[in-house]
Amino acid sequence: MDYIVDDLPLHVLLVHAVIVLVPLVGLALIVIAAWPAARRVLWLPVLIAAVLLVPLGLVTIEAGKWLQARVPAAPLIEAHTSIGESIVPWLWALLGVAVLVSAWAVIELLAARRSTGTEERRPSRGLRIAVNSVLTVAALAVTAGAGWTVFQIGESGSRAVWEGSFSDEPLEQ
Template structure:
């Protein structure tokens, strides 16, 4: 078993912050990529790599949490947090799947764009080019991906908030004073 410590601190405590920032950021980026084709063309690969990295961080966070749980006294609040901790797995897999689907869409769109001729270039060459037409199937795929990104993103963010709230209660509830201890 690995020693999940960094600079004397439990690694779980540090990795949690990556998840707290990473999950909402990924959810927002996926919605942006679904709704904005120009962003999709440029950012699909970094977002996909970020989603895959977040899956790895999620796995490490859960493992580090289990390591930490074995080293703290049993308490109902810690048990509640541990029970909720793995709820993020399916949401994170869903976000990564949507990121891969958006990436596939971007690849198809980029290949199509390379095949088109710019109207100005075509006119200079004496060619006529019809305006690109929207494909109903493509519009449906984009709409479906947008709805999926909104739904899975909202579920993932809500789940990470719930997990974080239960972890915060486990650590801080009853361990501080309402009033300053010194004047």
């Protein structure tokens, strides 16, 4: 398969989406884990985004492998590609936490629908606080790990492309 779009390598296009979407999905995950009102409204869009992020990351990696085979070997490119796949476990972790937060949102929504008048069928306040706390800590940890990994991969990729290829001073036109 050719990973080219409009005469550009697909990797250089997709990588920008991954760089933006990983922290964005992570931040949204933190918000819905910590804030029950937001969770009731946003759990499904955040879950869908996390589901789509996994194949997006995998296609970006495959497009990167395709591109690597078509550029001269260089230490900076080797450094970038050696850590490129380290994002995959974090993408799965983001999805896993999104599934857990979504499951909790569904449980809360179903319990709220079953509650009638004076009969309270929602989980106890203590359980809600405990689950919200665990989900929030999990979202914070996974977002931090995924964000740091994306930063490292992106930084090494930008070095591979740009280091030594521009002048410190403006060029005369």
